[in-house]
Amino acid sequence: MRALIPTGQPETLIEIGLVDPPSARPDEALIKVTDISLNRADYLYLSDPASTFRPGIDAAGIVEQAAADGSGPPQGSRVVMHLPAGGGGAEYATAPADRLALIPDGVDSSTASALPLAGFVALRLLALAGSLEGRRILATGVGGGVGQIIIQLAIAQGAEITAVTAAGQPTQHITALGAKVTQDLDALEPNSFDLLLESVGGKLGSEAAYKLRTGGQYLWFGQASGHPISLDFFRLLQGGATLTLRHFIYSDGDGARDTADMDHLLRLAAEGRLQVQIGHLGDWVGAGAALKEMAAGRLQGKAVLKVT
Template identity: 70%
Template sequence: MRALIPTGNPETLTELGEADLPVPQRHEALIKVTDIALNRPDFLYLSGHAKDYRPGIDAAGIIEQAAADGSGPATGSRVALHLPAGGAGAEYVAAAADRLAVIPANVESAAAAALPLGGLVAQRLLALAGPLKGRRILATGVGGGVGQVLIQLAVTEGAEITAVAAEGQPTEHMTALGAQVVLDIDAVEGGAFDIVLESVGGDLGSKAAHKLRPGGQFLWFGQAGGSPITLDFFNLLQGGTGLTLRHFVYADGDGSRDAGDMAELLGLASQGRLHVEIGRRGDWTSAGRALKEMSEGRLRGKAVLTVA
């Protein structure tokens, strides 16, 4: 079968090649893939040391053969799938029931494919933050797939969210979803936020921590800029008031919650309460170009490619 395979070339990263047709285990369904969504981890793995990594964490497709043990969706069902180890960029994949969720009839496959990783991160990050009604949130690095879902969920739950964006980065979609957008972290009011959600690192992430109110909560969930944050706790905690500092990893656990959480997100999309922005469409031969756009911050929303 055809599949996206790594090239080892930083200019192309991935190309169409040949891979073995998967042989499902008894608890796995065989899925014919129709759409794949690219995520930042795909770029990081392909451009890093994971030379055998095959891209495709999120996808949508049709159950070609239901699991032999009777678990999961029936043959012919349209499903979204989430494979944390990658490999969904192929004509066929095998996946267990806890990695699949049936797509509602009024949700297009491309939108369903774009939802899992970003949706799961946003959903679980906000759950960790606790009740959001009436709280002020400052968020960095939320211009992509995670951010669009996070903003919508936070606003729906009654929070006020301010997004810090980089100069030249597309921001109209963040404003349209209900966020206030700022381009200069130094212009943000200090000590005003109940929660800081930080995923960039470096100077920006370090300064964002100082925007917390006394007793606020700092949730760190990434380091997209490649530089670590540095925190001066003497200045940060002056006055003796504490704060909560937590590192968030969306995949904590065995993944058994994924199907249920994806179904909840797809339900919100079906009800019109969650919109998925797709900034780039095309067929999967353009995967390398889409990953380059993503790495340069030029992609608004998600990249979803058709498996032709």
Template identity: 50%
Template sequence: MLAMTPAEPATVTRADVDPPMPRPHEALVKVAAYCVNRGETFQLEQPPAGWRPGKDIAGLVVQAAADGSGPAACARVIAHPSAGGWAQYVAVPTDALAEIPDAVATTTAAALPLAGLTALRLLRTAGAVAGRRILLTGASGGVGHYVVELAAAAGAEITAVTASPERGRRLVELGAAGIVHDVDAAPGPFDLVLESTGGPALPRALARLATRGTLIWFGQASRTPVTLDFFDFFAGPESAAIRHFHYLDSDVALADDLVTLVRLVATGRLHPEIGLVTDWADTADVLVQLRDRRIRGNAVLTLEEQ
């Protein structure tokens, strides 16, 4: 069996590993495709001992869970394991996988888990968004595309911040009401700010918030610490709230939300933005492209029959 293991920052090598031994509540999945996320390029810089990357996979159940839970053998599935997804075979808890409808391609499904779960749960945390004005920073990544489409479909007026005019045009197609290339250009005030870049962008986005509005911080793409002067609240967003969000902090099971995501794709209500599909041998190069923001949306790697 082959797997991908970290070698040095933004680089991976193939290695032989022992086949996974599923626990009673786990299904053994033969991976057909996996998605590589930009955040994983950061984790590869200083990987924990024994850690193998990979959280977004799609493939075929070759051994159903012994406890009878989850999909049967031969079912096509989407899965979100905690790690180890860049491999030919992965043991996945059945509460972290869902069957893929016939209408959804395997490569499309592979792009859903991390970014899709983040977007879906972020908007659930935000509450009802119909009629609300929303500012979204870092909108050109995989999460941003999903947030824009889901929020617009729910009736929100969403302004997306993206550095690229080309990516901005795609976000308009997905339902964004407006595109700006700098937070300071956003025509606030906004009822809700969804902030994913950190650094100097967060306080500038906070200044665009309406009185009693909410800023939900869900990322640190700039990798720059945030400095806040709380006296700034009196300059505009009085009584505003700042909330941290982590996508795994949810009362809804991963499997249930994965079912929702593939259903939305199957019914044409959600369109994964896949910027690249290539063979898994290209993983190292794809990681560099993602780190340097040269791929729009998601990157999916496919595994050929061995």
């Protein structure tokens, strides 16, 4: 069957090639894939020339063959799946029942495929922050799929959110969701935010810490720049500020939790309370170019590929 496979070349990253079709275990369903959602993790894995990673952490499709043990959705169901090890970028994929969620009426497959990883990160990151009512949030690196969900969920919970973006990156979709936007971190008052959501690292992630009020929270969930943060103890001391720094990892490997969260995200989308902006929707032949656009921050939201 055809599948997205790594090329080991930075110019292309991936191509469509031939692989052996998957064989389903008794607790797995065979899915005919229709949509693949790209994530930054796909790009990071494929950037290694020696990588054997096959992209497709998030995908949607139709159950071609239900699990033999009777678990999971029946044949013909529209489903979305989250496969942490990848492999969903193919004509067919297998998935355990606890990695599948039924797509409700009113939600198209492309939208559903864009929800799992981005939605899990947003839901669980904000849950870790605690109550958001009346809190001021500063966020970096929220122009993509994760960010758009973070913004909507945070505002719905009563928070005010300011996004820091790089010059030249699109911001209309961020402001349309209700966030404030700045490209000049220095213009923001120090000690004025309750919570920092940081996923860029480097100088931006380091300097953003000094915008937190005394007792503020710093939740660190990424390092898109490739450079680590660096905090100056004495600068914090002289400024009279204290903060709590916490490193966030989105998954604990609990498939049942993944399905419950996926169902919740799909309900929000079906009820119109969660929008998913897709900045690139195209044929999977263009997967490599779409990955590069996403990694460069030039997309407004998610990149979704149709398996034709």
